[in-house]
Amino acid sequence: DQQVKQNSPSLSVQEGRISILNCDYTNSMFDYFLWYKKYPAEGPTFLISISSIKDKNEDGRFTVFLNKSAKHLSLHIVPSQPGDSAVYFCAAKVDAGGTSYGKLTFGQGTILTVHP
Amino acid sequence: DAGVTQSPTHLIKTRGQQVTLRCSPKSGHDTVSWYQQALGQGPQFIFQYYEEEERQRGNFPDRFSGHQFPNYSSELNVNALLLGDSALYLCASSLAGRATEAFFGQGTRLTVV
Numbered sequence: 685d686q687q688v689k690q691n692s693p694s695l696s697v698q699e700g701r702i703s704i705l706n707c708d709y710t711n712s713m714f715d716y717f718l719w720y721k722k723y724p725a726e727g728p729t730f731l732i733s734i735s736s737i738k739d740k741n742e743d744g745r746f747t748v749f750l751n752k753s754a755k756h757l758s759l760h761i762v763p764s765q766p767g768d769s770a771v772y773f774c775a776a777k778v779d780a781g782g783t784s785y786g787k788l789t790f791g792q793g794t795i796l797t798v799h800p
Numbered sequence: 801d802a803g804v805t806q807s808p809t810h811l812i813k814t815r816g817q818q819v820t821l822r823c824s825p826k827s828g829h830d831t832v833s834w835y836q837q838a839l840g841q842g843p844q845f846i847f848q849y850y851e852e853e854e855r856q857r858g859n860f861p862d863r864f865s866g867h868q869f870p871n872y873s874s875e876l877n878v879n880a881l882l883l884g885d886s887a888l889y890l891c892a893s894s895l896a897g898r899a900t901e902a903f904f905g906q907g908t909r910l911t912v913v
Contacts, residue, residue: 725906773843789845
């Protein structure tokens with residue numbers, strides 16, 4: 685049972701344009717969501733997160749949007765840069781206000797390629 | 801500030817053997833989680849250690865076991881290795897009771913032949 689799904693295996697974008705990565709989840713208990721970026725031969729690096737009490741969180745070029753009713757979140761990167769080329773993972777957890785153990789459930793990942 | 805460190809980075813083992821992977825958490829972190837990432841997949845949660853005890857476990861057989869030491873470092877042990885255990889094993893550290901992101905190490909690439 686895939687509780688977190690990233691349905692687009694890959695995305696190709698021109699430098700300077702917007703990259704939009706999507707993620708869907710099925711478990712309504714999830715209340716904290718994270719995006720990680722992973723380069724080859726490295727571990728995932730935290731990018732940005734959002735709590736279920738918010739619908740948007742912004743950090744520089746990265747913005748995450750959460751639509752709880754649709755159980756959908758997206759990561760927007762504006763403007764996209766060649767250095768953003770990596771695998772992006774969406775992850776979710778049951779946080780319960782910081783009292784839960786924090787097990788992360790990941791999607792399959794989306795390979796983003798930003799062309800110069 | 802050292803981040804999460806894992807050793808070794810690469811490992812080749814024969815089917816049926818046993819393996820031990822090691823992880824040192826980020827300074828100040830007290831919780832260690834282990835994940836298995838198969839090729840083309842997202843990381844899958846194996847288990848989590850806090851205060852030297854396994855606190856939560858994913859859907860992995862008992863061949864997968866772990867340990868956490870008083871200095872918060874951790875080991876992942878896999879017995880009776882199968883070809884399907886070939887994967888990238890990731891360690892993540894975090895702070896208990898905080899809604900913070902987990903920090904990952906670079907992983908150990910295990911190949912079972």
